[in-house]
Amino acid sequence: MNFYVMTLFPEMIEKGVQSSILGRAGQNGLLSVEAVNIRDYTEDKHKKVDDYPYGGGAGMLMQAQPVYDCCRAVQEKIDAKKGGGTGEKAKVIYLTPQGKTFHQGMAKELAKEEDIIFLCGHYEGIDERVLEEIVTDYVSIGDYILTGGELPALVMIDAIARLVPGVLSNETSADVETFYNGLLEYPQYSRPEKWKGKNVPSVLLSGDHKKIEQWRLEQSEKRTEECRPDLYKKYLCRKNLAEKLMKENKVLYVDMWECLQLDKGEILYDGEEGAVVWNREDELLMMAAFREEGAEKIFQYMPEYEKELQVILHQEFLMPLMEEKYRLTEIKICKRAAYNRKTPLPVSKEIEIRQLDISYTEEILAHYHLGSEEYIKERLLNGCMFGAFVEGKMAGFIGTHIEGSIGMLEVYEEYRRRGIAESLESYIINTRLSKGLLPYGDIIVGNEPSFGLQRKLGLKITKENFYWVVAFSLHLW
Ligand code: ADE
Numbered sequence: 001m002n003f004y005v006m007t008l009f010p011e012m013i014e015k016g017v018q019s020s021i022l023g024r025a026g027q028n029g030l031l032s033v034e035a036v037n038i039r040d041y042t043e044d045k046h047k048k049v050d051d052y053p054y055g056g057g058a059g060m061l062m063q064a065q066p067v068y069d070c071c072r073a074v075q076e077k078i079d080a081k082k083g084g085g086t087g088e089k090a091k092v093i094y095l096t097p098q099g100k101t102f103h104q105g106m107a108k109e110l111a112k113e114e115d116i117i118f119l120c121g122h123y124e125g126i127d128e129r130v131l132e133e134i135v136t137d138y139v140s141i142g143d144y145i146l147t148g149g150e151l152p153a154l155v156m157i158d159a160i161a162r163l164v165p166g167v168l169s170n171e172t173s174a175d176v177e178t179f180y181n182g183l184l185e186y187p188q189y190s191r192p193e194k195w196k197g198k199n200v201p202s203v204l205l206s207g208d209h210k211k212i213e214q215w216r217l218e219q220s221e222k223r224t225e226e227c228r229p230d231l232y233k234k235y236l237c238r239k240n241l242a243e244k245l246m247k248e249n250k251v252l253y254v255d256m257w258e259c260l261q262l263d264k265g266e267i268l269y270d271g272e273e274g275a276v277v278w279n280r281e282d283e284l285l286m287m288a289a290f291r292e293e294g295a296e297k298i299f300q301y302m303p304e305y306e307k308e309l310q311v312i313l314h315q316e317f318l319m320p321l322m323e324e325k326y327r328l329t330e331i332k333i334c335k336r337a338a339y340n341r342k343t344p345l346p347v348s349k350e351i352e353i354r355q356l357d358i359s360y361t362e363e364i365l366a367h368y369h370l371g372s373e374e375y376i377k378e379r380l381l382n383g384c385m386f387g388a389f390v391e392g393k394m395a396g397f398i399g400t401h402i403e404g405s406i407g408m409l410e411v412y413e414e415y416r417r418r419g420i421a422e423s424l425e426s427y428i429i430n431t432r433l434s435k436g437l438l439p440y441g442d443i444i445v446g447n448e449p450s451f452g453l454q455r456k457l458g459l460k461i462t463k464e465n466f467y468w469v470v471a472f473s474l475h476l477w
């Protein structure tokens with residue numbers, strides 16, 4: 001991912017990104033941050049970039065010409081890098097207290113871009129006409145006034161960069177993070193056990209992991225309720241719906257449960273007839289109808305979406321209603337298998353299993369044909385793919401999909417019937433369990449070898465089928 005920062009103080013940006021994680025990511029080629037000096041583009045012979053505002057008033061304004069030419073030069077550079085003439089334009093974000101307030105969801109959205117241009121204002125602002133010409137987004141980092149946009153740009157770069165796959169090490173990767181549930185952090189303690197007469201809470205010294213987890217959750221809840229009642233209210237709504245879904249059908253609704261637990265989604269509807277949850281991170285809509293009567297009501301809560309929409313319909317009777325409103329271009333009929341026990345599965349010691357890195361992209365693509373190169377790379381960078389090795393050679397692999405289901409299982413022909421699939425799946429089930437998640441997989445109806453494996457490992461399989469569809473609004477078709 002590439003950031004370009006248009007500024008009058010390039011050294012502020014350069015210094016800000018040299019150190020720590022951002023610096024390392026830059027050296028690894030995962031990120032680049034280029035500070036572009038607006039002053040280099042002025043046509044004024046004295047290198048002036050500012051002037052008085054028409055109509056009077058305090059201070060000076062940055063003039064339109066240097067800002068415009070600087071931006072064009074950056075856009076042209078990006079275009080040339082892509083081979084030229086693409087017509088695609090990178091986002092231009094103007095940092096201003098008048099913009100939309102920056103938040104984690106915005107960072108996640110922006111992390112999907114390949115190139116982002118920031119425009120940092122100074123003095124009393126920038127001539128409105130150039131902003132109208134070039135800016136795509138106005139963003140503020142909070143309700144206070146800084147002397148310029150450089151610090152806000154650095155704040156945004158830091159928050160966005162850590163979400164780019166591979167920037168954080170695998171242990172700290174946002175995707176592999178242990179239980180994030182939208183609550184504030186619980187209090188933490190390190191050595192010594194006693195400091196200024198204050199003791200570390202005794203539960204943390206007990207070695208009882210279950211009790212520790214419980215204590216941490218209670219502390220997080222208490223803090224959130226006290227400090228951020230707004231977040232706490234949302235958390236309770238998610239928790240209530242997650243519990244309701246688990247009561248209805250623990251295996252079938254595990255996807256919705258996980259999305260709510262990890263605070264990856266929004267509840268669009270929660271009522272007697274059913275529920276609609278929008279997984280905003282993975283852009284996936286999940287619909288559950290608790291009974292057939294009145295099921296059409298939940299369709300009123302579909303999001304407005306101008307692109308193709310990935311939808312999981314948990315009931316067959318929702319399909320005709322869906323087809324009335326959408327054009328379906330792909331339909332997969334699946335059953336869901338979930339591992340409902342807490343005990344880890346045994347993994348054969350004879351097969352070495354380890355996490356795969358980006359260097360395995362080609363090998364995986366040669367054996368697995370249902371995912372694009374970009375998708376597989378993203379999964380590898382996020383530490384979500386594992387390989388089985390026999391005498392040093394890869395014999396097969398497995399992974400977790402972006403929304404959390406286990407899949408992409410392949411064992412090469414010559415290594416089959418040796419228990420490798422079993423070991424790979426047991427291994428990945430154990431890693432999911434250790435993160436407090438419910439391991440599950442979606443299996444296309446008819447894939448008997450996979451159903452056999454799930455049964456053998458003790459996973460519960462839904463009686464009902466559910467539907468994965470790709471839908472387009474009829475008005476877009
Ligand atoms: N420029 C000055 N203050 C700012 C703020 N709070 N957010 C973004 N840009 C700014």
